[in-house]
Amino acid sequence: MNARSLSTRLTSLLVVGLLASACGDENPFPSFDELDALQQLHSPPQKPPADATNRLADNPQAAALGNRLFHDPKLSACGTVSCSSCHDGDGRTVAKAKADGCNGGVTGRNPPTILNADYNRWFMWDGRADRLWNQAILPMTNPVEMGSNANIIRSVLTQDYLPGYAELFNKTPDETGDDELLANTGKLMQAYERTVNRLRSPFDEDVKRFIAAATVSVAEGERDPAYLALKTYVRKGQCIVCHKGVEMSDHLFHNIGVKDGSESAPGQTAAVEPMLNWKFNAAGAFSDAPTGTEASRLAALRTTLADKRSEMVGAYKTPTLRNAALTAPYMHTGEVATLADVVEFYNKGGDENGTFTGTRTETIKKLDLNAEEKAALVKLLESMTGQ
Ligand code: HEC
Ligand code: HEC
The missing domain is CATH 1.10.760.10 (Cytochrome c-like domain)
Structure with a gap:
């Protein structure tokens, strides 16, 4: 977005924001921060980030x-x-x-x-x-x-x-x-x-078009076919908190309360030390860049280990949502059958306490989505299939 349209948008957001608060309505979507988060979602680069730990990665x-x-x-x-x-x-x-x-x-x-x-x-x-x-x-x-x-x-x-x-x-x-x-x-x-990718999807086009419309005016944004889905994804569903950026992942681990009574239920907490001490990791003898940026991420993780320990219990990686329509069933257990079931899972705030290890993260709670919002989310997820 150029500086001019950004400032026009900022002005209109402020004006409408004031009007909305005057009549007690919900704030118009997207707010400035929400617009920024939407900007980061679309148009992934055609090649994955470089990996210096394998000198043949792009050979x-x-x-x-x-x-x-x-x-x-x-x-x-x-x-x-x-x-x-x-x-x-x-x-x-x-x-x-x-x-x-x-x-x-x-x-x-x-x-x-x-x-x-x-x-x-x-x-x-x-x-x-x-x-x-x-x-x-x-x-x-x-x-x-x-x-x-x-x-x-x-x-x-x-x-x-x-x-x-x-x-x-x-x-x-x-x-x-x-x-x-x-x-x-x-x-x-x-x-x-690294060559097996499916990226550009209808979702990317929808997000770009919606941003352009919402930048013109709030009313224009509301008329866009992707309005309800994106608003639910960002606001009521809170999906954007974790499924963000072009990868649609924060690259972090969360306990979202997926039922799991198996031996592997502790998730990240059981895996992190073996990984940090592993002879094959990015800092190890078989890495082609044992002191590079990939390796320094391990050192950073090690220093935060003590603070993060409780959050790691029952935590799993935030997966990308790209191509989700092609990868059923879902979650680390594979027990959630369809994308509609995933939306139901989030709508009820995850599985019941006591059916998984550790404590569910605060972001995951009952959403009270209506039928239209649920359907819009499912359609949004389906639009993420890349070419
Ligand atoms: C607190 C972070 C967080 C939030 C908020 C969140 N997710 Fe997730 N999502 C995750 C994690 C972590 C997993 C994997 C959990 C597991 O398997 O135990 C996941 C899994 C999924 C999956 C399954 C993907 C697969 O390949 O199995 C889908 C689809 C999904 N989320 C969609 C959504 C939608 C839609 C929303 C909003 C309604 C949402 N997520 C909100 C973190 C989050
Ligand atoms: C018998 C089935 C099976 C075979 C064979 C298999 N995988 Fe997997 N793969 C899995 C499972 C299950 C997981 C998830 C394991 C986990 O997270 O605990 C996985 C995870 C992965 C991931 C991680 C993806 C991510 O987003 O974290 C990659 C990459 C992968 N496999 C590549 C391979 C490669 C390369 C081979 C051959 C050397 C291979 N797989 C062989 C079942 C298999």
Whole structure:
């Protein structure tokens, strides 16, 4: 928005704000702050942020090898499960709550999409990985997912991925130590995953158009087809508090009260120390930038650990909402079936106390949405599917 229209808008907001308070009406939407929050929601950059901890992150040859590795079931101990087994189809996930791994194994949580994954700052529902390449090591070695190890992976790389591997890493798989081999394989997969994005969506166009209308006048904004949905998203629903910015996530962890009696219910609190002390993290020996900005985020997290501890209990990562229509079912448990059910979940203020670990964050409370507001929110979520 240019400075002129901004100041025109500011003046009209002030004038209408005064009128509204004079007649005791609700303040017109959007306020200046709300307008600012809306401005931040649309038009994500076409490429995820750079990741200096993987020098091959944007290397096309690495992405090509990573693409093959991602789809290669030979990497698994059972020979039948690849990354794509659980991250497939339009939504790059599975259509059920939990996914099936090697030898009858079943995952403890719902697989998130890998679409736009490297726009995230933390990975996994509980944040136990801090980079996309080290995230990949977890499913490869997890007994209920791929159950693999460096020996299995080394023989596959030697058989099917030479000379590509040697060109990129300047050594053969045989010359690569076990941990480094796992890290390198993850780095190739990250290079591929960084290319798997679905961004620009009807939602972005709607937000832009609404902002333009609301900048002309309040009445013009009210006439816009996206008015009720965006107003509910921002104001009554409070969704914007956590699902903000172009990624539609604050990159933080919250306890929103999702029913979960499983072993993994403590969420972030159980994951944060293992991640900070992990040899594969951004500050570790396998990072290509162990003292860079990605690594300094770990140091920052460590210093706030004591203060944040109680908020971490039962807390999960705020997921992106982009492509949500393609990724049902929802939440870390996968127990919420549809987007309409998600809206109902928030409308009742989350699941009942006692059905989840820890204390629900204050923002989540009963919303009293009417039928139109609920329908508008569902339509808004559906419009977030990218191309
Ligand atoms: C058996 C099913 C299964 C397999 C195989 C699998 N995943 Fe996943 N994936 C999951 C589940 C479940 C989660 C969530 C786990 C959690 O948060 O505790 C997940 C999480 C992720 C995430 C995190 C996304 C985010 O937003 O936090 C990425 C990225 C990912 N997987 C990529 C991969 C890659 C790469 C591979 C292969 C090396 C792989 N997955 C193999 C089930 C699977
Ligand atoms: C306090 C922060 C917060 C607020 C406010 C919030 N969310 Fe969420 N949202 C989260 C977190 C955290 C999760 C994951 C929780 C879990 O799985 O335990 C989530 C999950 C979701 C999901 C499921 C996504 C998926 O891939 O499984 C959708 C859809 C969603 N929220 C939409 C909304 C809408 C619509 C609103 C407003 C009515 C809203 N959220 C308000 C933090 C928030």
